[in-house]
Amino acid sequence: MPQLVKTEHTGRIVWMGRVPHRDRAEIAGQPVTTMDLDFSGAVGEVHAGLTRPSCVRVTTQYPKGTEIRNVRQVSIVSAEELALIADDLGLEQVDPAWLGASLVIEGIADFSHIPPSARLQSQDGTTLTVDMQNAPCTLVAKTIEEARPGHGKGFKAAAKGRRGVTAWVERPGRLAMGDVITLHVPNQRAWRP
Numbered sequence: 001m002p003q004l005v006k007t008e009h010t011g012r013i014v015w016m017g018r019v020p021h022r023d024r025a026e027i028a029g030q031p032v033t034t035m036d037l038d039f040s041g042a043v044g045e046v047h048a049g050l051t052r053p054s055c056v057r058v059t060t061q062y063p064k065g066t067e068i069r070n071v072r073q074v075s076i077v078s079a080e081e082l083a084l085i086a087d088d089l090g091l092e093q094v095d096p097a098w099l100g101a102s103l104v105i106e107g108i109a110d111f112s113h114i115p116p117s118a119r120l121q122s123q124d125g126t127t128l129t130v131d132m133q134n135a136p137c138t139l140v141a142k143t144i145e146e147a148r149p150g151h152g153k154g155f156k157a158a159a160k161g162r163r164g165v166t167a168w169v170e171r172p173g174r175l176a177m178g179d180v181i182t183l184h185v186p187n188q189r190a191w192r193p
Helices: 079-089 138-147 152-159
Strands: 004-018 034-038 051-053 067-069 074-078 103-106 119-122 127-133 165-171 173-176 180-186
Touching: 004 034, 004 173, 074 079, 074 127, 079 103, 079 152, 119 165, 138 152
Parallel strands: 074 103
Antiparallel strands: 004 103, 004 180, 034 173, 051 067, 074 165, 119 127, 119 180, 127 165
């Protein structure tokens, strides 16, 4: 039996973006129609790299700034969860660029809770390995507040458990708008200590 099981759950890429640089406190991406991925992540993206300095997310493991493996190369969010966030914020929609998102996928239920080590694979074999759920951050709240005054401060609460996942490139290739992504999950039971 394989260690990863292909599921019947598929989604479609409905938005793609890249953050080319970070020259201010807010985070904002730019929409693209294709995305070339190598083992470092999305080519030309600020989050790309084989390694990265550790951040507040891993301070129980490393002092801030320690060089570690970059498993946060790509940020993936759900179209359905973005709609829920927008509703909670009183907005018609949340622009994925405000989140610095790499991909928005439509069609996979409970997306932010897919298991770590799951694979998201396109029809041509380009594969992303899920690291873990992405927590809401204050940078996104500032970006939303700048774009829609009065709505950014509620982002962290609205996005809790809905911020998507981070991932790293397991098999390079090119992704494009409309590509179908299939979910593969680890063949193991949930941890029960």
